[in-house]
Amino acid sequence: MEDQATNVVVATRTALDQASTLAVHYGFTILGAIILLIGGWILASIVSRSAYRVISRIRGIDETLASFFQNVLHYSLLILVFITVLGQFGVQTASIIAAFGAAGLAIGLALQKTLQNIAAGIMLLILRPFQVGEYIETTNAEGFIKEIGLFATEMRTADGLYLMAPNSTLWNTPILNHSREPDRRQELSITIGSSADLELARKTIFDVIKADQRVKSDPAPVVYPDDLSADQAVLKIEYWTATSSWTATRRDVISKLLTQLAEANIPMK
Known part of the structure; x- marks a missing residue:
């Protein structure tokens, strides 16, 4: 009985010693992991915020794009910290990295169209073929730009309708920007009868154009003269004006031309 009691005591002491050793070992490991997590979180926040400030100062970089890069950097650093913490506990991080890679590939294939829109949105925000407030025309959409997002661009059509265009449809097609250049050319054509005085008509039209101060x-x-036939003649008008006043100038010029040609008894067809 004494031998059995002695063996129990020895076994208990051995177990307690081993438990104490393991507690000390894993206690420091857990403490180090906690410190690493907290420090990594703080470091990720500091680095991502610093990166945002640097990127946002770059000319041509939109705030949306700067925020996107900030978030990507922030969560990438957190994932790196998490993998490092797991390595502290003896976990094989190579397999975890491979699993993240496989998951990323699967997600990328599943969200291929969405990722195309994000990539197109990044390129639109960097190269800026159009900006908020400008009027653009493409084979897929036309209207005033309201907001440029990472996934889609919000627009307002000329008749006041709301339009959302996926970024990939805008990036993969030629873009005609009606607002980007400061000046814009206007072309008008007037058809007059063959009996009209061609030189008088040309002078009357020219005087109307020159009288408008918005015309460059x-x-x-x-x-x-752009065309001539037996019963009519076509006069072509070309002038330049500021893009901001292009539409108003066109309306006023056409109205004045109709009045002045009628007063000069020049028949139009």
Whole structure:
């Protein structure tokens, strides 16, 4: 009985010693992991915020794009910290990295169209073929830009309708920006009867164009015969004006031309 009691005591002491050793060992490991997690979280936040400030100062970088890069960097650093913590406990991190890679590939294949829109949105925000407030025209969409997002671009059509266009449809097609250049050319055509005085008609039209102060003197406006037949003549008008006043100038010029040609008894067809 004494031998059995002695063996129990020895076994108990051995177990307690081993448990004490393991507690000390894993206690420091757990403490180190906690410190690493907290420090990694703080470091990730500091680095991502610093990166945001640096990126946002770059000319041509949109705030949406800067925030996107900040979030990508922040969560990438957190994943790295998490994998490092698991390595502290003896976990084979190579298999975890391989699993993340496989999961990323699967997600990428599943969200291929979405990722195309994100990639197109990043390129649109970097290269800026259009900005908020500008009027653009593509084979897929046309209207004023309201907001450029990572997934889609919000627009307002000329008749006031809301339009959302996926970024990939805008990036993969030629974009005609009606608002980007400061000046824009206007072309008008007027058809008059063959009995009308062609030179008088040309002078009357030219005087109307020159009288409008919004019409640029350089390049100078021109009025010239563009087509001629037995019963009519076509006069072509070309002038330049500021893009911001292009539509208003067109309306006023056409109205004045109708009035002045009628007063000069020049028949139109």
